[in-house]
Amino acid sequence: MTPVIKTENLRKEFGKYAAVKGLTLQVEQGEVFGFLGPNGAGKTTSIKMLLGLVAPTSGTGSLLGAPLGDRTALARIGFLPEHFRFQEWLTAYEFLQLHGELLGMDSRNLNLRRNELLEQVGLSDFRHKQLRTFSKGMLQRVGLAQALMNRPALVFLDEPTSGLDPVGRRLVRDIIHELRVQGTSVFLNSHLLSEIEVTCNRVAFIRQGEVIRVMEMSALDQNLSMVTIRAEGLTPEVVTGLEQWGNDIRVDSEQLTMTIHNEIDLPEITRYLVERNVSVYALTPNRISLEEIFIETLGKDSGL
Amino acid sequence: MKKIWIIARMTFRENVRKRIVLTGLVLGLIFLTAFTIGFHMVYINAFNEVGSPNEMLTSMMMTEATNILLLAGLYAVTFLSAAMGALLGADTLSGEINSGTIQTIVTKPVRRSEIVIGKWLGFLILLGLYSLLMSGGTVLSIWTQSGYLPPNVLKGLSLIYLESVLIMTLSLFCSSFMSGLATGGVVFGLYGLAFIGGWVEQIGVAIQNQTVVQVGIITSLIIPSESLWRRASFEMQSPISAALGFSPFSSTSVPSPLMVGYAVIYLVIVLISAISTFQHRDL
Numbered sequence: 001m002t003p004v005i006k007t008e009n010l011r012k013e014f015g016k017y018a019a020v021k022g023l024t025l026q027v028e029q030g031e032v033f034g035f036l037g038p039n040g041a042g043k044t045t046s047i048k049m050l051l052g053l054v055a056p057t058s059g060t061g062s063l064l065g066a067p068l069g070d071r072t073a074l075a076r077i078g079f080l081p082e083h084f085r086f087q088e089w090l091t092a093y094e095f096l097q098l099h100g101e102l103l104g105m106d107s108r109n110l111n112l113r114r115n116e117l118l119e120q121v122g123l124s125d126f127r128h129k130q131l132r133t134f135s136k137g138m139l140q141r142v143g144l145a146q147a148l149m150n151r152p153a154l155v156f157l158d159e160p161t162s163g164l165d166p167v168g169r170r171l172v173r174d175i176i177h178e179l180r181v182q183g184t185s186v187f188l189n190s191h192l193l194s195e196i197e198v199t200c201n202r203v204a205f206i207r208q209g210e211v212i213r214v215m216e217m218s219a220l221d222q223n224l225s226m227v228t229i230r231a232e233g234l235t236p237e238v239v240t241g242l243e244q245w246g247n248d249i250r251v252d253s254e255q256l257t258m259t260i261h262n263e264i265d266l267p268e269i270t271r272y273l274v275e276r277n278v279s280v281y282a283l284t285p286n287r288i289s290l291e292e293i294f295i296e297t298l299g300k301d302s303g304l
Numbered sequence: 305m306k307k308i309w310i311i312a313r314m315t316f317r318e319n320v321r322k323r324i325v326l327t328g329l330v331l332g333l334i335f336l337t338a339f340t341i342g343f344h345m346v347y348i349n350a351f352n353e354v355g356s357p358n359e360m361l362t363s364m365m366m367t368e369a370t371n372i373l374l375l376a377g378l379y380a381v382t383f384l385s386a387a388m389g390a391l392l393g394a395d396t397l398s399g400e401i402n403s404g405t406i407q408t409i410v411t412k413p414v415r416r417s418e419i420v421i422g423k424w425l426g427f428l429i430l431l432g433l434y435s436l437l438m439s440g441g442t443v444l445s446i447w448t449q450s451g452y453l454p455p456n457v458l459k460g461l462s463l464i465y466l467e468s469v470l471i472m473t474l475s476l477f478c479s480s481f482m483s484g485l486a487t488g489g490v491v492f493g494l495y496g497l498a499f500i501g502g503w504v505e506q507i508g509v510a511i512q513n514q515t516v517v518q519v520g521i522i523t524s525l526i527i528p529s530e531s532l533w534r535r536a537s538f539e540m541q542s543p544i545s546a547a548l549g550f551s552p553f554s555s556t557s558v559p560s561p562l563m564v565g566y567a568v569i570y571l572v573i574v575l576i577s578a579i580s581t582f583q584h585r586d587l
Contacts, residue, residue, distance in 0.1 A: 051411045054586040075413040085404040087314070089321040101310045102412035130321075146408060 020209025042209030078147035311422025393475025
């Protein structure tokens with residue numbers, strides 16, 4: 001299968017300053033791909049190059065199999081730009097009409113899709129209100145509807161939740177989830193790691209427009225984990241016996257923490273403890289969070 | 305072609321909703337009302353005072369006065385239409401680039417050239433309606449009161465329209481690489497230059513100084529807006545003014561039809577430049 005996005009050494013210079021030094025990445029069909037990096041890492045410029053808004057200084061790339069800048073690919077793409085600034089003198093209805101027409105949709109299909117999406121993003125009651133009267137959350141919703149009008153094969157979301165309340169964030173998460181189920185590819189640019197964590201299949205960490213690391217999110221689950229065990233009756237022999245599943249064991253009265261090799265061993269550990277008459281009150285795996293990986297990969301001083 | 309039309313419709317609607325057109329309309333109607341009342345008073349007064357010792361002469365003088373008043377009115381209309389053209393074009397591309405509203409448009413399967421041409425077409429229609437109201441209203445106001453129609457009225461009004469389109473196109477071009485404010489400054493500056501240049505040329509002819517005339521002509525080549533008005537007023541001036549060769553609103557030095565052709569080519573080149581600049585711009 002052809003990748004939906006493929007770039008090779010994409011570079012963008014503004015004067016002498018290289019905003020993107022050399023972006024090489026590949027996004028497969030059906031993937032929800034997270035694009036992570038500190039402020040000023042060149043994330044938005046990268047998206048703009050992919051969408052033909054900004055011409056790369058050098059490098060090559062393709063979008064849905066077509067070379068970058070090819071307009072035919074744009075008919076199968078959805079895009080929600082950051083800040084959600086739209087034609088505020090249009091009503092929600094007219095706004096979706098305009099974008100549907102620009103996508104070349106026929107009027108019947110356009111009407112159906114428009115109503116369906118307004119319903120989905122909860123704006124049906126506001127369809128005849130001008131966008132100038134909309135709150136930021138409402139603009140985000142109508143912007144999302146705009147990005148999905150053509151049932152795109154690939155959706156770009158640039159900071160879709162920045163500055164939004166939890167309801168708005170939840171909506172984005174639900175929509176991404178639905179797209180994922182439908183097999184639509186999503187390219188998500190966000191700082192909100194918790195969001196990336198629950199929605200993405202794969203993430204790329206970028207700094208100064210270079211991919212530093214690409215990681216499968218499933219790897220996060222299998223990663224080395226810390227386990228905290230709260231229990232009564234932890235004899236020294238029992239503690240020593242735990243070493244077969246991990247190391248770095250620390251005991252503090254009724255609380256024990258250790259690093260285990262694999263989460264799969266957790267039931268085994270529980271059984272082991274119970275069999276030795278230990279009263280287990282809690283056994284909590286603490287996964288290494290994406291945030292920790294972010295800091296570890298990109299450094300604490302990134303984004304300054 | 306279909307996409308151009310979509311953008312044109314959007315542009316039309318945008319400007320109607322953004323009240324710029326409403327403002328122009330209100331100012332225009334105030335102008336037309338004032339003009340109508342003013343002309344009415346002058347006309348009635350003149351008619352009563354002159355009496356009729358010599359019917360023939362009176363009628364000729366009346367026609368002459370009416371023609372001058374009409375051209376004065378159209379001169380003001382020309383300025384208003386040019387200002388409207390400048391305002392419409394000034395913030396359109398730069399404004400959308402700055403605010404970011406252009407991003408969802410450009411990332412649709414639309415050519416950038418279609419966006420520029422669509423906007424231009426939308427303005428063309430708006431200016432056409434505005435011109436029709438203002439120029440047409442002025443001519444109509446005089447015609448209904450006195451039954452006077454200037455010669456070559458369609459040609460004259462078309463040239464006034466062409467001038468506003470030229471200014472709008474220039475404004476659109478500037479806004480493809482400058483801020484709205486800078487565009488306004490540059491376009492009004494050029495318009496002023498053309499205005500001065502037009503007078504310099506006429507004075508040059510009057511004092512028979514070829515160098516001064518050439519300075520005027522060069523200004524007209526830099527921006528041919530004023531020469532369009534001068535051609536329009538020449539077309540519509542009364543036969544007596546034409547014979548005398550001088551009146552406040554017509555020219556001693558008349559731009560040739562060649563100058564009109566030059567203005568059209570100028571306009572096309574400016575439009576193509578606007579497209580090209582916008583096509584190569586990072587958004």
